[in-house]
Amino acid sequence: MDISVVVPLYNEDESLPELIAWIDDVMQKHNFSYEAIFIDDGSTDRSWQVITELKLRFASIRAIKFRRNYGKSAALNVGFAAAQGDVVITMDADLQDSPDEIPALYSRIKDEGYDVISGWKKKRYDPITKTIPTKLFNAATRKMSGIQLNDFNCGLKAYRHDVIKTIEVYGEMHRYIPVLAKWAGFSKIGEQVVEHRARKYGVTKFGLSRFINGFLDLMSIFFVGKFGKRPMHFFGSLGVLSFFLGIIMAIYIMVEKQVHIWNNLPYRNSTDQPLFYLALVAIVVGSQMFLAGFVAELVGRNAPERNQYLIEKEIN
Structure with missing residues (x-):
């Protein structure tokens, strides 16, 4: 199988039909064999029902539903365990990530030999209360990890199959997966400018607490990666x-x-x-x-x- 698309989601029932139709259209145009793995992180709306209905139209859909909300890192970790594709691509379910980016991301991994390609939303449509803390975290992460990425937290990323089967994602560490990959020995990490689309449905599911948790997880990654065995x-x-x-x-x-x-x-x-x-x-x-x-x-x-x-x- 060429590609596994892992999509963590929480209360995104309105965007799911458009998202899977868009993903399928891109895959058909480029003759990719693929699976779309939706991880329902304990949604309280109709998300799971919508996924069940969409499965009747799109055979490529696979889905896992949590009994309660565990967070994006848990959803990605479970999705990575289930993924079978040579290249694994993650994206958010809110349509702010464009499936049209998939072929280029796939090529960077498959043809150019990268282990990880992280998307960079150079032009963002987020409020300033989100963009300023994000810039600070990106700067701190670059300094501590030595990885020169502009946008660690972008949900649109591509991974070589070996990478996602090696690392473990937990806590709030989904934004630091390139750092986890580097500590695991996957050093060829690149970046690609991707489109950031304005939110079409619903509201953001992340609060200010994620920045505190993210900083603590960054410290954990740094310590465990450097001194875990000594x-x-x-x-x-x-x-x-x-x-x-x-x-x-x-x-x-x-x-x-x-x-x-x-x-x-x-x-x-x-x-x-x-x-x-x-x-x-x-x-x-x-x-x-x-x-x-x-x-x-x-x-x-x-x-x-x-x-x-x-x-x-x-x-x-």
Whole structure:
């Protein structure tokens, strides 16, 4: 099969007939064999009923319905597990992503050898309350990941089959899939300008809380990707640094007091100095962080996946 189109959706019953008809038209024109996988993320409208009716007209439709709303990342993860196509394309169900982009995205993966192609909605129709935070997140993600993409959060993306079968998407990590792919060893990641269409039906399903959750997930990706198999390098380094900083401050306090005694100068008790308490906190925190790294290392060494590594090729 050439293409799997994975479409997560939540309360999008009005747009679904137009979307699948548009996808099918594009596929027929370019002679692609395809499947359209709709993941109903616990919709409370007629979305599932509409999908069931559309299945009678379009045999390429496959669908999965959650019992409740789990979020876009969960929907994509389930969709990726079900996808069978050589190239997997994701798009939103609200018609703001154009299926006409599919052939070009497919070509970038199949013909040019990319692992991931991320869409870039260069001209957007979103309100400023959404575009400004998005720009900030894109800048932060570029800085932390080293991946030079302008629009990490674009729902229109294309993936090589191996990529979606390797990564796991959860939390709010759907916007950071290129980062997950890079940490998994898929380094050929590109970008393509795509059309962003104004919303035709309904309202956006995302609130401001997604930006907070997205930032926390970005920190999780960065930490797990860099230190997941060697937590002692992170906690131990910070712990040792904090511990010795505390020791240096404590030595300074003692030396200063002794110098005042030798020269018959007035001096304060050690416990009367703020530096004493800073030194104490630094020593305690340093010890705790070192122990946390030690415990994390023990847990990691006993984890069943501690020696699982992604192998691209092998010759026997």
